[in-house]
Amino acid sequence: MDRVLGSYAGHVYALLRIVAGFLFACHGAQKLFGALGGVDGAGGAPPIASLYGLAGIIEFFGGLLIGLGLFTGWAAFIASGEMAFAYFMAHAPTSVWPVRNGGEPAVLFCFLFLYVAARGSGAFSLDRAFGRRG
DSSP, X not given: OOOTTGGGHHHHHHHHHHHHHHHHHHHHHHHHHOGGGTTTSSSOOOOSSSHHHHXXXXXXXXXXXXXXXXXXXXXXXXXXXXXXXXXXXXXXXXXXXXXXXXXXXXXHHHHHHHHHHHHOXXXXXXXXXXXXXX
C-alpha cells in the first residue's frame, strides 16, 4: 500500500503543524497564566523570570507562531531546542529512558518541531499568505 493519503500530504502536514502548535501553546498557557489547571493543578503560575517562565513564553508564543504558520522555521527550531533542554534538565537525570522518566512528550515535541523547522510552514500558513519562506 503506497501512501494512502499521498495526494493530501501537504494538507495533512498543515494539520499536524496546526494541532502541534495549539497543543504546545496550551502547555505554555498552563505555565504562564495558570490556565487549564496550571502547573500545580490549582491554577498557579510560576514567576516569569525563571526557567519555567521562559519555557512558558517559548511554548505559548512559539506554539501560536507554529500553529499560525508565521516565522515557522525559527519558532519551530527554538521550540525544538527548548524541548531538548527540558528533556535533559528535567527528565534524563531520573532515567535515560523516556518511558521511565516521563519525558516522551518532550522527546516527541523536540523531533516534531525539528521536522517542522526543516520542512517549513507549508499550506494554510501566514508565511505562505505573506509570500515568505517559513
